[in-house]
Amino acid sequence: MQSPELRTAESRVDVRRAGPGDAAVVRTMVNELAAEDGAVQEVGVPTERWAAMLGRDDVVVLIAARDGQPVGYVSAVRKLHLWDGADILALDDLYVREASRNAGVGRLLMTELARWAAPQDLLIRWEMHEDNTAAQAFYGRLGATLRTKVVAAWTAAAQRAALEA
């Protein structure tokens, strides 16, 4: 990947793919995002596990840094889609640290993800909350197609209960 940059009057943002050595900073930013979402309890992945995941070919995390300081990331995982018989890219998170928002960093992360995915013809898919209209407008401007769906989650505990019913 090229090292794209976004210049402002005072500083420069670079985007690069994260590797195992970025585990600590990725984990820190994931925890920041979880804290903003009120979902800290959901994120208990230790740094060593992040290092292992960031070394995988099917995991793509891009880090945006302003003057060398990480200001955001986008994360995604390749996944086989049976109907196409081909992989798609399931986007997990797009996060920009508060001080760097509304400066084009989110858009830069998404277009850099596209620069990686488009040559491989990878469809990118993700979900957002129904009431997050700002995100919907942002992604619509990027050219994503948005549809309201019902998403089901069946936990292992609920599965066991159904087996015993």
Next chain:
Amino acid sequence: MQSPELRTAESRVDVRRAGPGDAAVVRTMVNELAAEDGAVQEVGVPTERWAAMLGRDDVVVLIAARDGQPVGYVSAVRKLHLWDGADILALDDLYVREASRNAGVGRLLMTELARWAAPQDLLIRWEMHEDNTAAQAFYGRLGATLRTKVVAAWTAAAQRAALEA
């Protein structure tokens, strides 16, 4: 997996995991489902590709057969979930052929999928159309949690357009 059975007055339904040798019948049933959904053009996966996918460890397809004749299937793919640092199971399809509906086959396929997933503590996730209230009621009875979300899809063509913008 055990070979579970569902007895009716006249016949018996068995569920088993599909392998590469089941590629043709799985492909036929996927095409039937696509035709019912009005989405035939989306399914162009050849039998050989199905055979390769059905040989993968991360692909789980269960086939229900009544007196040896395939009457339905459920399909899912394991996928890493970064926030958990663990795999989840992304369900693709649950399909029962028309003549065998409303006889418990769909429930049997789902509980057999749970019998495979629960011991591995795999969360199962999937999406359905907002207006498919029958499916929502069915999955709710199984113990799945349902949430309305906005799902975004960003095609490679739209990604390229965003890169050129």
